[in-house]
Amino acid sequence: MKxxxxxxxPEMFQGVFSSSIMKKATDKEKVSFRAVNxxxxxxxxxxVVDDYPYGGGAGMVLxxxxxxDAVEVLKKEAETAPRIILMCPQGERYTQKKAEELAGEEHLIFLCGHYEGYDERVRIHLVTDEISIGDYVLTGGELGAMVVADSVVRLLPGVLGNDDSAVQDSFSSGLLEHPHYTRPxxxxxxKVPDILTSGNHRxxxxxxxxxxxxxxxxRRPDLFDHHPLxxxxxxxxxSWQAKKTT
Structure with missing residues (x-):
């Protein structure tokens, strides 16, 4: 993946791309990163990259x-058509399902804005996806892009030490993950629950x-809306509800 x-x-991404799982993925040649100004x-x-909004108003617009022009240059270099992702608080709320979808792509381009927002023509005519990592506003799209990139890269085959780890993550099954214990x-x-030391895997x-x-x-009963029981x-x-009410 690219x-x-x-x-x-771009300096904000240096530590993220050169540390932890991201670095391991790069070393294994599973992904290549590039931050472009x-x-x-x-x-x-x-x-100059920004200007005053037509019609007046506070802030500057990209x-x-x-x-x-930047996207057109990157697309010319691309071997396959990239997904062009606009990080934006108005975008689709990010989910594990979206991460799994993006992990199947060969090339992702993230657009990280600042100031009041983007010229609407960027939104309408340039991007393929708009993503928000939550219902709040950040100074810019960089932190959101880091979150999305990390969640996608860890799903690439061979990146984690055990590929089953990603499958068992919270949200991958539609539910939150079960508790974990280790030694002692x-x-x-x-004490660790007896069942976990029983040796009975079933x-x-x-x-x-x-x-x-x-x-x-x-913690998240709303997830049952999309998970048939x-x-x-x-x-x-x-039975849990009955115990709770008694």
Whole structure:
């Protein structure tokens, strides 16, 4: 996979792209990263990338020309048509499902804006996706692009030490992930559940599934809107609800 980021602050990505899983993915040649300053593509002597909004109003708006020109150059270099992602608080709320979708692409281009926003022609005629990582506003799109890139890269085959790790993540199954424990089995009187040291993997799998269901019911019941429950799962939730109300 190839990931290009168009930003006015490429230095922000140096640590992210050269650390942890991102670095491992690069070393394994699973992904290549590039942060491009789109100011370099701005017309004129002073390389101005923003201007006042037509009709008045607060703030400055990013001009279309630098972004269009930068994307056109990157597309000419591309072997396949890239997904062009606008990081924007008005965009589609980001989910694990979207991460899995993007992980199937060969080339992603992120547009990271600042100031009041983008010229609307960027939104209408240039990008393929608009993504928001949450219902809040950041100073720019860079942090959001880092979040999306990290969540996508870790899904690429061979990036994690165990490919099953990504499959078992919270949200991948539609539910939150079950609790985890490691050694020692007894830490300051806090013991690991007996089932996990039993060696019975079928029972362990059942326990984990039940704990995943319970954690989702307790913390994110809204996820059930998109996760059809079996009769057994419904009965478990009914029993927990009954205990809660008594």
């Amino acid at each position: 990931i290009d980021v168009l930003t006015l602050f 789109f100011r370099d593509y701005a017309d004129g002597k002073h390389k 001009k279309p020309q630098p972004l269009f 089995a007894n830490f300051r009187g806090m 029972h362990i799998d059942e326990w984990r599934r039940e704990q995943s269901l319970k954690r989702t019911w307790e 079996t009769e057994k799962e419904k009965q478990l939730i009914d």
